[in-house]
Amino acid sequence: MSELILTPNIDRGDDFYAALLKAHDGLNKADSDALNARLLLVLANHIGDGEVLAQAIEAAANAAPR
Incomplete structure (x- = not known):
């Protein structure tokens, strides 16, 4: 059985986040x-x-505000 990794595990995480935000630029909700x-x-x-x-x-469900 594989285990979900919940610790930081993304190379250049800031770059990923910037690319994600850029992909959303100009989009409506x-x-x-x-x-x-x-x-x-x-x-x-x-x-x-x-x-x-x-x-x-x-x-994700347990982390969501209720």
């Missing part, structure tokens, strides 16, 4: 949300491990 959904699905496909994806969903 609906288009920005759609971009996030597409990105999530692309990354989920890349991960490909259902157990890791389930752990990610749980971690």
Whole structure:
């Protein structure tokens, strides 16, 4: 079983964040949300491990403000 990595694990994380923000430049809320959904699905496909994806969903749900 694979384990979800929750510690910092992105090379040049600031560059990634800048690219993500740039991709959202000029988008309205609906288009920005759609971009996030597409990105999530692309990354989920890349991960490909259902157990890791389930752990990610749980971690994100538990981190969300209620």
